[in-house]
Amino acid sequence: HKKIVIPSLSFFQNELKGEGVVKSRRTLGELAxxxxxxxxxxxxxxxxxxxxxxxxxxxxxxxxxxxxFGITQLYPGKVGDEYFMTKGHFHQxxxxxxxxxxLEGEGMLILMDRERNxxxxxxxxxxxxxxxxxxxxxxxxxxxxxxxxxxxxxxDAGHNYEEIANKGFSARxxxxxxxPKLR
Ligand code: M6P
Ligand code: ZN
Numbered sequence: 001h002k003k004i005v006i007p008s009l010s011f012f013q014n015e016l017k018g019e020g021v022v023k024s025r026r027t028l029g030e031l032a033x034x035x036x037x038x039x040x041x042x043x044x045x046x047x048x049x050x051x052x053x054x055x056x057x058x059x060x061x062x063x064x065x066x067x068x069f070g071i072t073q074l075y076p077g078k079v080g081d082e083y084f085m086t087k088g089h090f091h092q093x094x095x096x097x098x099x100x101x102x103l104e105g106e107g108m109l110i111l112m113d114r115e116r117n118x119x120x121x122x123x124x125x126x127x128x129x130x131x132x133x134x135x136x137x138x139x140x141x142x143x144x145x146x147x148x149x150x151x152x153x154x155x156d157a158g159h160n161y162e163e164i165a166n167k168g169f170s171a172r173x174x175x176x177x178x179x180p181k182l183r
Contacts, residue, residue, distance in 0.1 A: 021056045025049060028079075031087060033165065036172060037080025050075060050084050057155055066155030074107065074139060074147040081174040085110070088138025088169065092158025095133035099152045102127040106143035108173055108180055112136045118171040120182055123149060136164055140173045142180045 029046030051074040059066035077084040088110070091098075100109060100123070107123040114134050121129055123139065131137045141147040171182040 020058075021054050023052060023054050025052045026087065031085075034085070034087065034168070035079040035082050037082065040078075040080035044077075044079065048077075050077070051086060059155060061155065063155050068151075068153050068155060068157075070151040070153075071103070072139070072149055072151065074105075074141045074149075076105075076141050076144050076146065078175065081176070082172060083107075083140040083142050083175065083180070085140040085173070086138050087161055088136055088164045090136045090160040090163060091133065091153075092160045093154075093156055094160075096154045096157035097133045098131040098137070098154075098157065100129040100131060100137070100139070101150050103148040103150055105141065105145050105147035107147040107149070108140045108142055110138045110140060110169055110171075110173055110182075112169045116170040118169045118182065120173060120180075123147065136169065138164070138169065140180070142173075142175075 027046060028044050028048045028050050031050055035041045051072055053070055053072045055068055055070035057066055057068045072086065074086065075084060102123040102125050104125055109121045109123050109129050110118065111120065111131065112118040112135065121127070123129070139147070139149060173180050174183050
């Protein structure tokens with residue numbers, strides 16, 4: 001169940017040895033406000049794990065030109081007709097871009113530009129996604145198993161959660177007749 005496709009053995013060896021891989025976790029409680037159906041949300045346990053992020057920077061923090069490597073494990077589940085998803089963010093330094101690629105499971109990468117145009121790309125093992133600067137990004141798990149994806153982003157990108165926390169994306173990814181649709 002907790003199987004991880006290992007893209008880089010040394011990454012996990014570092015983690016096992018406690019060398020620099022930072023693990024963070026987000027519970028449903030920490031995702032308050034991102035789902036539309038408040039009744040469905042209030043029926044789920046706040047301490048239920050939604051996703052875990054392992055991240056690693058082989059440089060001192062903020063080193064110009066450094067690149068973070070990260071792996072996110074997003075658990076399957078739904079809140080009403082919306083899938084479990086990441087918080088989503090723009091970068092603090094807006095022009096910084098990022099790669100995501102699918103490792104395991106099925107999902108959708110939801111993207112929104114500065115004009116609030118929203119679109120989505122299907123994620124699956126081996127799918128590669130380039131997220132240009134100025135584009136907010138969030139991932140939804142549309143399958144029944146763990147969705148695991150890797151990411152690479154500049155050390156000085158930073159996370160800007162504010163706009164997404166306040167206004168969300170301009171479209172929601174919901175399940176309609178068993179398939180994901182942007183609404
Ligand atoms: C990817 C990267 C990380 C990000 C994580 C979870 O691994 O983009 O920078 O933190 O996904 O996404 P979020 O921070 O929006 O919850
Ligand atoms: Zn990012």
